[in-house]
Amino acid sequence: xxxxxxxxxxxGPQHPSTHGVLRLVLELDGEVVKKAVPHIGFLHRGIExxxxxxxYHQILPLTDRLDYLAPMHNNLGYVLAVEKLLGLTDxxxxxxxxxxxxxxxxxxxKSHLVWLACHALDIGAMTIFIYCFREREEIMDFYxxxxxxxxxxxxxxxxxxxxxxxxxxxxxLRKFADDIPGHLETYEGLLTGNxxxxxxxxxxxxLSGKDAIDLGVTGPCLRASGVDWDLRRDDxxxxxxxxxxxxxxxxxxxxxxxxxxxxxxxxxxxxxxxQALDKLKPGPILADxxxxxxxxKQDTVxxxxxxxxxxxxxxxxxxxxxxxxxxxxxxxxxEVGFYLISDGSxxxxxxxxxxxxxxxxxxxxxxxxxxxxxxxxxxxGTLDIVLGEIDR
Amino acid sequence: xxxxxxxxxxxxxxxxTVLNEKEFRGEVTVVVKKEEIVAVCTFLKDELGFSFLTxxxxxxxxxxxxxxxxxxxxxxxxxxQRFRVKAPVEEGDACIDTVSGxxxxxxxxxxxxxxxMGISFNNHPDLRRILLPDDWEGHPLRKDYPVQGPDREPYQxxxx
Numbered sequence: 001x002x003x004x005x006x007x008x009x010x011x012g013p014q015h016p017s018t019h020g021v022l023r024l025v026l027e028l029d030g031e032v033v034k035k036a037v038p039h040i041g042f043l044h045r046g047i048e049x050x051x052x053x054x055x056y057h058q059i060l061p062l063t064d065r066l067d068y069l070a071p072m073h074n075n076l077g078y079v080l081a082v083e084k085l086l087g088l089t090d091x092x093x094x095x096x097x098x099x100x101x102x103x104x105x106x107x108x109x110k111s112h113l114v115w116l117a118c119h120a121l122d123i124g125a126m127t128i129f130i131y132c133f134r135e136r137e138e139i140m141d142f143y144x145x146x147x148x149x150x151x152x153x154x155x156x157x158x159x160x161x162x163x164x165x166x167x168x169x170x171x172x173l174r175k176f177a178d179d180i181p182g183h184l185e186t187y188e189g190l191l192t193g194n195x196x197x198x199x200x201x202x203x204x205x206x207l208s209g210k211d212a213i214d215l216g217v218t219g220p221c222l223r224a225s226g227v228d229w230d231l232r233r234d235d236x237x238x239x240x241x242x243x244x245x246x247x248x249x250x251x252x253x254x255x256x257x258x259x260x261x262x263x264x265x266x267x268x269x270x271x272x273x274x275q276a277l278d279k280l281k282p283g284p285i286l287a288d289x290x291x292x293x294x295x296x297k298q299d300t301v302x303x304x305x306x307x308x309x310x311x312x313x314x315x316x317x318x319x320x321x322x323x324x325x326x327x328x329x330x331x332x333x334x335e336v337g338f339y340l341i342s343d344g345s346x347x348x349x350x351x352x353x354x355x356x357x358x359x360x361x362x363x364x365x366x367x368x369x370x371x372x373x374x375x376x377x378x379x380x381g382t383l384d385i386v387l388g389e390i391d392r
Numbered sequence: 393x394x395x396x397x398x399x400x401x402x403x404x405x406x407x408x409t410v411l412n413e414k415e416f417r418g419e420v421t422v423v424v425k426k427e428e429i430v431a432v433c434t435f436l437k438d439e440l441g442f443s444f445l446t447x448x449x450x451x452x453x454x455x456x457x458x459x460x461x462x463x464x465x466x467x468x469x470x471x472x473q474r475f476r477v478k479a480p481v482e483e484g485d486a487c488i489d490t491v492s493g494x495x496x497x498x499x500x501x502x503x504x505x506x507x508x509m510g511i512s513f514n515n516h517p518d519l520r521r522i523l524l525p526d527d528w529e530g531h532p533l534r535k536d537y538p539v540q541g542p543d544r545e546p547y548q549x550x551x552x
Contacts, residue, residue, distance in 0.1 A: 041523035048508075049532050053539050084417055213443055213469070216497030227469070234472045323416040326465050326474065328446065337447060339465065354447040354465070362500045391523060 006034055011376070013042050019118060019380060020387030022361075031372050036365045040358075043391035051351040055317030056082050056158060057294075059351070064152035066336075066353065067389040070111040072103045073331045074389075075156040080237055081327040081338035082158045085320045088287060095283040096160035097239045102173070102276035103146070103155070104238070104329075105269040109180060110139040111332035111384075112262050112269075116187060119259075119381035123200045128190050135183050138176055145169060159293035160286035170277055177273040184263055191259075201255035205367040205379040208253055215366065216359045219334030220265060221383060224258040226251030231330035243275050255382040262384075292318045317346030331356050333384050353392060357385040395420040398440055398475060405435060411480075419476060426462070426479040426488045433464065433477070433494045442466040442475055445491070448501035450481075450509035454535035459483040460511055464491070487512035508533040 006029045013021040021042035027035040047066065051059045063078045064071040083089050117132035140150045145166050147155035155162055191197045207217065212225040222229060230247040232240040248264040250257040286293045290309050299306030320342045328337035334356030343349040360383050368379045395415075399422060403410050409432065412423040424432050436442040444467040451461045458480040466475045481488050490513040492498040502513045503522040510531030513519055521528060530537055540546055 041521075041525070044523045046532060049537075049539055087417065214496045216445060216495065229469055324421070324476075325417055325419060326447070326476065335446065337465070339447060339449065339463070341451060350449075350451045352447065352449040352463075358500065359497055362497060 004029060013039075016122075019385055022380070022385065022387055022390075024364075024376065026373065026376065028373060031374075033368050033371060033373055033376060036368050036376065038361055038364055040361070040387070040390050043387050045392065047392045048351055048353060051348060053347065055346045056320075056348065057313070057317060059348070060157070061152065061154045064154050065388060066355065066392060067111075067331060067333065067357070067386045068151055069114050069386055070107045070332050071151060071153045072107040072155065073111075073329060074336060075153065076100055076104055076238070077327060077329040077331070077336050077338050079156045079158050080329065081325055081340050082320075084325045084327055085323065085340050085342055086158070086289075086292060086318070088159060088289060088292065091287040091289060092160060092238075093284045093287060094239075094279075095281060096285045096287075098276050098279045098281075099161055099165060099285070100156060100238045101240060101243065102273055102280070105272045105276070106139055106142065106173070108269045108332045109266050110136055112266050113139075115262060115332075115381075115384040119378075119384075120191060120197075122377045122381045123197065125191060125194070125197060128187055131183070131186060131190075135180070142169065142173065142176070157286070157293070159289055160284075164285050165280075170280065173273065174277055177270040177277075180270050181267055184266060188263065198256070200374075201259060201378055201382070204255045204371065204375045205382055206254050207363055207367050209251075211366060212363070215363045217334070217363050218356055218359065219331065219384075220248075220258055220261045221334065221360055221363070223248060224250045224261040225253045231328055231335060235328065237327070237329060242279075243272050245272050245275075255378055258382045319344055319346050328354065333357055333386065333389070334360055336389075355389040355392065357383075357387075358390045361385050361390060393440070393471065395473060395475060398436075398473075401440065402432065402435070406432060419474060421476040421478060423461075423478045423480065426481055429462075429477075429479045430489045430491060430494065433491045436466060436475070436477070437494055441468045441470050444469055445495040445497050445501075446474075448491075448498055448505060450505040450511050450533070452509060452533065452535045457482070460486060460509065462488055462505065462511060481511055486510060487514055489514045490516040492516060507531070510534060 006027050008027050010025055012023040023039040025037045026033055047062050051062060063074040066074045113132045113136045117129040120128040143153055144150050147153040207225050209225040209227045212222050228249045233247055245268045248261050250261045294313055295306040295309050300310040322342055322344045324341040326337055326339045328335045336356050337354030339352040340348050341350040364379060368376045399413050409425045409428040410422060414421045446467045447465040449463050451463060453459060460481040462479045462481055464477040479488060490502055502516055505511050506519055507521040507523055508531055
């Protein structure tokens with residue numbers, strides 16, 4: 001058989017379907033991908049280095065900028081790690097825990113909506129993009145009402161929340177969670193029965209469960225490879241053990257399985273939002289730990305203790321005892337973990353972030369080598385990567 | 393199997409290789425000699441079920457000997473347990489054997505550790521910088537690398 005010369009082409013970093021600044025060097029034999037080499041780092045901001053020079057409270061806004069499509073989840077992972085380091089995990093008030101779960105699930109829907117929108121757009125289904133962003137806009141409005149910002153929420157605090165939920169938001173959240181399953185049916189009506197959509201994603205980007213574990217893939221990508229593992233159920237945090245939800249597992253292993261898996265996850269998220277709203281009772285939103293948690297404005301200006309604590313926390317920061325902890329949370333994209341080492345000073349000695357997208361992206365060569373070049377776009381979409389998190 | 397049982401099994405199998413063990417907030421850390429790291433990891437994966445390497449990173453303890461620690465965060469999918477293994481690395485001989493043969497996921501983690509911390513991994517299939525450009529000088533996560541970057545005035549804003 002005659003062999004042909006291979007051709008090397010460059011894809012990205014400025015390419016609309018690489019979801020940011022991902023660069024791929026593809027070696028092609030005709031239209032078949034022989035080798036794919038990802039090049040990353042174009043968005044590296046040195047967040048781990050910066051955090052060694054900031055107090056624990058000051059690091060929180062940096063964590064929004066990791067996975068900027070799911071900022072609340074990064075905040076949650078970070079504050080849980082600091083709380084564990086301080087031994088404060090059991091002191092978090094009930095209301096704060098419930099609000100954390102509520103917003104984490106809202107964030108999961110938000111992230112999955114962007115995934116569906118961009119994934120479908122990459123493959124050529126434009127309408128769905130507009131629909132998904134319409135629903136996402138509602139979540140952005142909730143974000144703005146709750147935290148004051150649309151993207152970089154910075155809402156959770158070590159010990160609880162920065163502010164209570166605004167009045168009347170429960171009703172709107174309930175309506176939103178009621179509406180989402182209907183919207184999902186619209187999306188499925190546009191895509192699931194669509195022959196082009198089926199041909200473009202069925203049996204594309206196959207990743208077996210064994211390979212997925214070997215490559216460290218987590219989140220929906222792992223569950224769509226038939227591995228039944230979800231940190232919310234298996235290593236519960238923030239009271240997830242009190243919620244009734246199903247972990248969606250599919251053994252299809254292909255892009256189609258990941259598509260159905262994520263859609264069903266959004267349905268489960270709506271169920272969790274309803275349960276969280278049922279559990280939401282008035283109460284304190286911050287732990288009773290005056291040396292760690294910032295006092296309220298009223299206490300700061302009216303009491304001498306409040307003033308001193310405020311001054312000490314802002315000017316110096318709190319000092320956890322020497323030790324090291326690792327906390328992983330189930331981000332929409334997979335496990336995001338924070339590994340903190342304290343040397344007893346007000347700044348972490350070392351903070352290592354375990355990014356979900358970074359590890360998931362490592363599976364890309366395995367998933368697209370041997371397939372057509374057009375499938376590379378489908379595989380990038382299905383991995384649901386965010387370069388802010390990969391490059392840190 | 394409790395985490396203490398895991399430590400006991402490691403000690404029974406490897407003896408002096410296990411240098412130290414520690415528990416903090418329910419998390420168990422074991423320090424092992426770097427020469428045996430591949431054997432320890434293979435044993436943990438194949439015999440004790442830690443099939444998942446969650447994370448791998450380097451830590452710089454400037455001013456102490458040995459200067460570096462390479463940290464492996466392991467996870468057992470069956471029993472939902474976490475386990476941490478550390479291996480000390482000397483400054484003069486800043487290299488350790490790769491575990492990418494045990495878990496493929498270690499490949500990029502080790503490249504990142506090499507890139508940002510300057511620890512080499514023997515027998516690594518593709519040891520290149522990953523986040524920084526290929527011609528970058530220095531390793532930014534080392535404690536003697538200034539936060540503002542080399543050849544620049546230190547940032548004074550918060551200290552003044």
